[in-house]
Amino acid sequence: MRDESSFPLAFVIGALVLAGGVTFLYMKRPAPQEFAPVPAGETGAPPSAGPAPAQPPMPATQKESVADGPQDPEAALANAGVGMATANPAELVAKIGAALEAGDFNALGKLIGKDALDEATRKRLAAMAADRKVKLRHPDAVQEVGELELGSRGRWALWLDGAESGRDRIFFDLKRSADKWSVQSMTLPPGEGQPVPKAVLIDSLGIADAFLQATLHQQFELAKEFVDTSTVSDAKIAGLCILFEEGNYRLRPEKPLRAMFQKPDTAGYLARVVTAEGADAAEFSLALTQPQAAGHWRVSDINLDQLLADYASRVAGGDVYYSPLLKNPKGGDTLVLYFGFNEDILAPRTERQLEIVAQILKTDVGKQLTISGHTDALGTEEYNRKLSARRAGIVKDFLVKTGVREDQIITVASGQSEPRRPNFTESGGDNPDGRRANRRSEIYLDFD
Known part of the structure; x- marks a missing residue:
């Protein structure tokens, strides 16, 4: 028979053992994870218990957009907020470029800001960035264009991939406040089916930049539109x-x-x-x-x-003295090509200059130029007249061989009669530097 007097003692011992086990398990449990608060206006579910499966690193431009959920391009841009301000304008434009290429509309809106995104720009930008269609030139996609106001407003650009002229860029006018830069406005290039303007921006800085881009790309006719x-x-x-x-x-x-x-x-x-x-x-x-x-x-x-x-x-x-551009005594400017002593052959540098002139002439067969040949004062006048004629002729022949029509070119043999610099010193001695500058052909472009 069981001794009932021993039951309370056994019950107490069992309770103590059970309490000790619970305490031990409580002390050994994993520490609770701390979650950063979700910013206002963003959505996101707390992570599940236990370690998450390994994920590949995410591009910086996509980190926020994934947390934000599915993107409605125009809605994301319409709710852009005030825009980012940064001390480094190049960094800001580079981040905008990365978001464009990634098709990350939420990031775009946060970087650019709603004040720079009117309805027309939002629609165009959403269409351009959809499915990551925007590709930028790499390297050197980011370009500083110039200053709109000294130290307070500047213009930057993103070059599109395959761009062949300065018009294939997205422009950003940035303003500076409290030593930080933010986007004030943006200008997109024309879309498909739209007329292509000669200059995307027609203020003074836009015209100056468009002119320089045209000359850098050897686009004479386009450059002339801006002068x-x-x-x-x-x-x-x-x-x-x-x-x-x-x-x-x-x-x-x-x-x-x-x-x-x-x-x-x-x-x-x-x-x-x-x-x-x-x-x-x-x-x-x-x-x-x-x-x-x-x-x-x-x-x-x-x-x-x-x-x-x-x-x-x-x-x-x-x-x-070997300047390719000189003032013409009759007005305007003249292109100048130089020759060696008693020579009527073209140097490689001279041929490259003539190739550029030929490109200009071939754009319009109605254009006409005058080539004058010149010599220094050594030799007889008759000999120098013939030498100057050969110099003008060799320039004409080169242009004709490159495709310029012969009737676009007039040649003049001036001999030694029109020196650019003195052939002799004041004391009557020889002046080799002056004579070298006089052995030339001049190209007078009379295009109007």
């Missing part, structure tokens, strides 16, 4: 094309166009270029005017003195 032809000659435009091509210049990555002055109807910019290796090379000035009848801005003056000096130093072996 006042009464003050900027065809030869100066062609000369700038030659300088860019032969000098292998490109626009400076940082502040390529710096504002000098800005008034309601006039503006001035310093254009800064670098060599192919990225070293600072030179700067030259552009002046622009806006007609009183609310016409588009036009480049009204170009001062190439510093660029010509750098070209002579780097490309022409330091010979300052």
Whole structure:
């Protein structure tokens, strides 16, 4: 028979053992995970208990959008918020480019901000970014265009993949406040079926940039659309094309166009270029005017003195007399090609210059140019007249071989009668530097 007096003691011992086991299990349980609060306006489910399966790293532009759930492109852009402000404008534009390529509308809206996204821009941007159709040029997709206002407003651009001209870009005007930059407005390139404008932006900075992009891409006819032809000659435009091509210049990555002055109807910019290796090379000035009848801005003056000096130093072996562009005594500018002593053959550099001129002439068979041949003062006048005729003729022959029509070219043999520099010193001695500058052919572009 069981002794009932021992039951309470056994019950107490069992209870103590059970309590100890519960305490042990409680102390050994996993620590609770802490979850960051979900920001207002975003949705997201808490993670499930236990370790999550390994996931591949996610591109930075997609991290927030996945948490935000499925994207409605226009809705995401319409609810963009105030936009991002950053101390580094290039970084901001680069993030926008990454979001564009990823088709991440939520990120786009947060980066750009609703003030820069009107309804038309939202629709176009949503259509462009759908299914990740936007591809940017890599490397160097991000480009600083120039200053709109000194230190407070600037223009940046994203180059599209396969872009062949400066018009194939997305532009962002950024404003600076409290040392941080944010998007003030954006301009998209024209869509399919839309007329392609000569310049996407028609303010003074937009015209200055469009002109430089056209000359950098050797697009003479397009460049001419942006100038006042009464003050900027065809030869100066062609000369700038030659300088860019032969000098292998490109626009400076940082502040390529710096504002000098800005008034309601006039503006001035310093254009800064670098060599192919990225070293600072030179700067030259552009002046622009806006007609009183609310016409588009036009480049009204170009001062190439510093660029010509750098070209002579780097490309022409330091010979300052070998400038490809000179003032014409009759007005305007003249392209100049140089020859060796008693020679009537073209140097490789001269042939490249003529190839650029040929491209200009072949765009319109109605264009006509005049080529004049010249010599120094050594030799008889008759001999020099014939030599100058051969020099003009060899230039014409080269242009005709490249496809220019013969009736577009007029040749003149000037002999030694029109020296650019003195053939002799004041004391009557020989002046080799002057004579070298006089052995030339001049190309006068009379296109109007």
